[in-house]
Amino acid sequence: MIISLKNKKALVGGASQGLGYAIAWQLAASGASVTVMARNEEKLRTIVSTLPVTEGQRHNYLVVDFADLDSYKKIMDTYFSVNTVDILVNNTNGPKAGTVLEKTGADYQSAFNLLFQTVQHTTALAVKHMKEQGFGRIVNLTSRTIKEPVDSLALSNTIRAAVVAWGKTLSRDLGKYHITVNNILTGNFDTERLTELFEAQAKAGNATIEEIKAKAIADIPLQRLGTAAELANVVTFLASEQAAYVTGTSIPVDGGLLKSI
Secondary structure, three states: OOOOOOOOEEEEOOOOOHHHHHHHHHHHHOOOEEEEEEOOHHHHHHHHHHOOOOOOOOOEEEEOOOOOHHHHHHHHHHHHOOOOOOEEEEOOOOOOOEOHHHOOHHHHHHHHHHHHHHHHHHHHHHHHHHHHHOOEEEEEEEEHHHOOOOOOEHHHHHHHHHHHHHHHHHHHHHHHHOEEEEEEEEOOEOOHHHHHHHHHHHHHOOOOHHHHHHHHHHOOOOOOOEOHHHHHHHHHHHOOHHHOOOOOOEEEEOOOOOOOO
């Protein structure tokens, strides 16, 4: 199967490193023109210069802070007033780790703005063009913890579950326009974000980072962390014409870590 995204335009969040960058790169390698979003403008400039242009694409970037909802909305409103996208990859940085009893109502509100409100607002703007042209791909990066919660990730467990339920509901509304909506339940990938979580767990407990990492790998049936490129391949398939009959799904990409069906 050869996936071609030639003449498609993609918008990818959280793309300055890790999973977001890998997704942006693979979409570009498949022929899409990609706009990447993150906070660090210097990193974004570098990333745009590294994305493949084998189909004569023009890549771009947006400097956004997902944690500043008002500013984020204004930037998105301005962007979509003159731009359209065919592929939207909703991916944000995660909220701070912590247990349910450690988090306050304000923490949950901030996490809701970060993980849900930004996704809902961006998608509402993107689908206008998708509906008009009768084609669109929306992929939401969430987490396997929405099915098997991790005690130290109370905010992420809770709000990402809301994103998955919203995405499933949205897929039913948009199906008649040939727009697909799918959720990716990410497992443990060898990224800076996972290292940060390991460090937080080490500070909260009596184990070293190396011990925590070894335990995490031992729990994965494939006995290794995933690579960002492996997840990017799944997202790129979902963004393609070949995935036209896949919608409303929540797909674990976790090396078999989830024990639930």
